[in-house]
Amino acid sequence: MVPTRSNVVYITLKTKRRKPAHIRGTIRPKVRRKVRRNKFSKMSFAQNKRRTLDRDAAQINRNFAPMPSWEETKDVDYKSLDIRYKSYKQEETNSQISSIRIYSQRAPPWFSSQDMNTMRFLADAKVLxxxxVSPGEAHSFLIFEGETNVQPANQQHTKRSVVCRGQCGVILSPVDNPEVFAFHLDRVLGLNRTLPAVSRKFHFLYDGQSCPVVSWDASLYPEGLAAGLTNVKLTWGEYQDSLRQKCWQKNISPKADSGCSTIHHYEWSKLALFDFLLQINNRLDQSCCGFRPRQEDVCVELGYHAKCRDADHIQLENIIYRSQNPRHLVFTYNKGFFDRNEDNLDFRLLEGIKEFPEQAVSVLRTRKLREKLLQSLFLDQTYWESQGGRQGIDKLIDVIERRAKVLLTYINAHGIQVISMNV
Structure with a gap:
């Protein structure tokens, strides 16, 4: 066919364009061909890479072997511990993401601004x-001083600065993780008697497991560590007498020979409610007289359970208060037990109690306990994940809800008053 237009050019893929004469002598670049790799070569490359990573990981583990657990090492050279800790300092301080997570504009209303500041410090502060520390006759524990932007208050006692020169936290064992749950339960119920506690991981302790960290409060040791905590000395019989007398109620000072302690009458009601929901017996029932203990329980191993034959003379333990505030209790050592069935609850904790705080009971009655606890515990990401996420947290709340139903039934059956206790 003859083209109708003389300027039409027909291009085909088979024709090769010849190069101009002036570039024919230049070096032609080599054509890079794809190298086909068979399946075996890919596998060998992955295996070699994996061997390299494993070798590097083994070298790191040898250089930075984790410290043994605190329970296994009573005599620890903390200078060597500090050296191991410095190896992880850069890793911990570079993280800008806090483990205290708040996705709304404000924190839950049961937390004060001081609570939130303390929680963030315990969870994220750089360890200096x-x-x-060995306070009195109590077991020794680890305390860390952290870097904070808040200037420490003027130390009135020189003994305090020896322990903590700024803001500090007490590191407990991973088995004491219920301390964190107890703190959130205390705030949700409106009792506000526990010290702030969060869960945190230290790469140089407990093989990197999450462990509870509780805020250090020097006011609990007004006479120094050697004297121990400010503890109320009462036997079970004296405690029951003080409940009948309603000491310090309506701001009426008791008589000198009444046998009343410095603690306000309403404080015992708050303590009994809190301890019953968590089944904490190391304060009001250290001898385990109100339930069937197991052979591995401390009260059986140390022989405390045998003292139940003379229950009136059993000494109450861990009844703590601040020296500047002797009317109110401070709930410490709040390791609750979630493995006790409803047919083996310690009702001795409720003996002699005739009133309960209205605010706490209203939370139990309106069935808002689960919703509030989920909202509260979600703030502590490390604790949330250590308990298995939402599924694990729900199991813990299930236990508390069942005990709350038992407590409400007990209140109705015994005609216990529910009153406001704003003191």
Whole structure:
């Protein structure tokens, strides 16, 4: 066919364009061909890479072997501990993401601004130094001093600055994780008697497991660590007498020979409710007289359970208060037990109690306990994940809800008053 237009050019793929004469002598670049790799070569490359990573990981583990658990090492050289800790300092301080997570504009209303500041400090503060502390006859524990932007208050007692020169936290064992749950339960019920506690991981302690960290409060040791905590000395019989007398109620000072302690009458009601929901017996029932203990329980191993034959003379333990506030209790050592069935609850904790706080009981009656606890515990991401996420947290709340139903039934059956206790 003859083209109708002389300027039409027909291009085909088979024709090769010849190069101009002036570039024919240049070096032609080599054509890079794809190298086909068979399946075996890919596998060998992945295996070699994996061997390299495993070798590097083994070298890191040898250089930075985790410290043994605190329970296994009573005599620890904390200078060597500090050296191991410095290896992880850069890793911990570079993280800008806080484990205290708040996705709304404000924190839940049961937390004060001081609570939130303390929680963030305990969870995220850079550790400056650590030391072993032995308060009185109690077991020793680890305390860390953290870096904070808040200037510490003027130290009135020189003994306080020896323990903590700024803001500090007490590191407990991973088995004491119920301390964190107890703190959130205390705030949700409106009792506000526990010290702030969060869950945190230290790469140089407990093989990196999450462990509870509780705020250090020097006011609990007004006479120094050697004297121990400010503890109320009462036997079970004296405690029951004080409940009948309603000491310090309506701001009426008791008589000198009444046998009343410095603690306000309403404080015992708050303590009994809190301890019953968590089944904490190390305060009002250290000898386990109100339930069937197991052979591995401390009260059986140390022989405390045998003292139940003379229950009136059993000493109450861990009844703590601040020296500047002797009317109110401070709930410490709040390791609750979630493995006790409803047919083996310690009702001795409720003995002699005739009133309960209205605010706490209203939370139990309106069935808002689960919703509030989920909202509260979600703030502590480390604790949330250590308990298995939402599924694990729900199981813990299930236990508390069942005990709350038992407590409400007990209140109705015994005609216990529910009154406001704003003191």
């Amino acid at each position: 130094r650590m030391k072993e």
